Amino acid sequence: MTIAQKLSFDVQLSDHARTAAEREQVLANPGFGQTFTDHMISIDYTDGEGWHDARLMPYGPLSLDPATSVFHYAQELFEGLKAYRQISGSIVTFRPYANAARFNRSAARMAMPELPEETFVESLELLVEHDKEWVPTTEGHSLYLRPFMIATQAGLGVNYPSKTYKYMVIASPAASYFTGGIKPVSVWLSTEYTRAAPGGTGFAKCGGNYAAAFVAQRQAVENGCDQVVWLDAHEHRYVEEMGGMNLFFVFGDKLVTPALTGTLLPGITRESILELAGDLGLETEERLITVDEWQEASASGDLTEVFACGTAAVVTPVGTVKGADRSWTVADGTPGPVTMRVREELVGIQYGARPDTHNWIHKIG
Numbered sequence: 106m107t108i109a110q111k112l113s114f115d116v117q118l119s120d121h122a123r124t125a126a127e128r129e130q131v132l133a134n135p136g137f138g139q140t141f142t143d144h145m146i147s148i149d150y151t152d153g154e155g156w157h158d159a160r161l162m163p164y165g166p167l168s169l170d171p172a173t174s175v176f177h178y179a180q181e182l183f184e185g186l187k188a189y190r191q192i193s194g195s196i197v198t199f200r201p202y203a204n205a206a207r208f209n210r211s212a213a214r215m216a217m218p219e220l221p222e223e224t225f226v227e228s229l230e231l232l233v234e235h236d237k238e239w240v241p242t243t244e245g246h247s248l249y250l251r252p253f254m255i256a257t258q259a260g261l262g263v264n265y266p267s268k269t270y271k272y273m274v275i276a277s278p279a280a281s282y283f284t285g286g287i288k289p290v291s292v293w294l295s296t297e298y299t300r301a302a303p304g305g306t307g308f309a310k311c312g313g314n315y316a317a318a319f320v321a322q323r324q325a326v327e328n329g330c331d332q333v334v335w336l337d338a339h340e341h342r343y344v345e346e347m348g349g350m351n352l353f354f355v356f357g358d359k360l361v362t363p364a365l366t367g368t369l370l371p372g373i374t375r376e377s378i379l380e381l382a383g384d385l386g387l388e389t390e391e392r393l394i395t396v397d398e399w400q401e402a403s404a405s406g407d408l409t410e411v412f413a414c415g416t417a418a419v420v421t422p423v424g425t426v427k428g429a430d431r432s433w434t435v436a437d438g439t440p441g442p443v444t445m446r447v448r449e450e451l452v453g454i455q456y457g458a459r460p461d462t463h464n465w466i467h468k469i470g
């Protein structure tokens with residue numbers, strides 16, 4: 106049930122915010138998702154009442170009954186996007202309404218309430234405005250924003266979804282994914298495990314998809330690879346995505362990406378690259394692509410580059426591919442020119458070095 110209402114946020118400022126010196130120490134070497142800013146957003150939901158108790162409050166632990174639904178049945182979803190400090194000094198986010206829309210598509214699949222898109226975006230703005238000193242000034246660094254929602258009803262009954270929920274946003278300064286140059290990743294083709302099946306939750310950004318993925322990621326590392334590549338559930342023939350990123354196959358001046366069949370996560374970076382391609386003189390195609398085609402087109406030279414894309418690492422070249430019974434290298438295994446061009450364009454728009462002709466930039470401060 107969606108109740109039309111305009112929420113007003115209560116603002117409770119932290120009385121133990123980090124000092125400028127403490128903050129600078131974190132920002133000098135932020136890593137990823139390790140340290141969080143001084144505040145967080147919380148909004149509660151109750152069936153019949155809708156969203157209520159919207160607030161900005163000091164960052165800190167939650168107190169929840171051990172029988173709380175999310176701990177047992179994983180009714181949870183999340184989003185991920187970044188606030189960037191542009192060259193001009195402005196603080197911006199990239200396509201936050203696209204994240205808001207995806208949040209609600211995930212919510213519908215998880216039998217969770219939708220949050221008005223305006224409230225989603227306003228919650229990000231409020232947090233970033235209060236913690237703006239945490240938005241790094243170092244080139245390539247950013248403030249990673251993590252909106253999420255959990256089922257909060259206490260009780261072990263499984264016949265109905267929770268009647269209460271909590272939406273939150275936390276924020277964490279993030280270094281550039283690549284320190285010391287762009288390095289291609291090696292990937293492991295997972296034929297033993299499946300990430301998502303038709304009718305499942307593959308298109309939803311829910312924690313459960315990740316819980317089921319760790320064992321395959323660990324197997325990838327045991328096989329000497331950086332990342333797992335997921336294949337379709339039926340035949341393990343069609344390529345779906347890589348870890349938490351979508352894949353693009355470069356055939357000369359054509360970009361091919363796996364079609365959204367319902368088992369892939371529809372990345373906002375993926376969608377943006379499909380829209381940007383025309384500006385760069387590249388053709389695009391969304392279709393099914395098999396592991397055999399990947400291997401054969403690498404051998405024939407028709408496939409010139411492969412890259413993965415997502416908010417965290419933007420664009421990452423894929424160098425070598427390994428499976429239970431085969432392994433090969435894409436082109437010469439080094440980052441290709443199309444990969445680097447797409448990456449430069451996207452990063453350029455995010456940091457303000459390139460014109461935002463698609464109106465993707467949302468200014469915060």
Ligand SMILES: *Cc1c(COP(=O)(O)O)cnc(C)c1O
Pocket residue numbers: 185310346348349350351370371372373374375414415416417
């Ligand atoms: C979040 C995510 C992506 C990338 O989505 P972006 O919106 O581009 O960050 C891709 N695959 C999975 C499984 C994801 O969770």
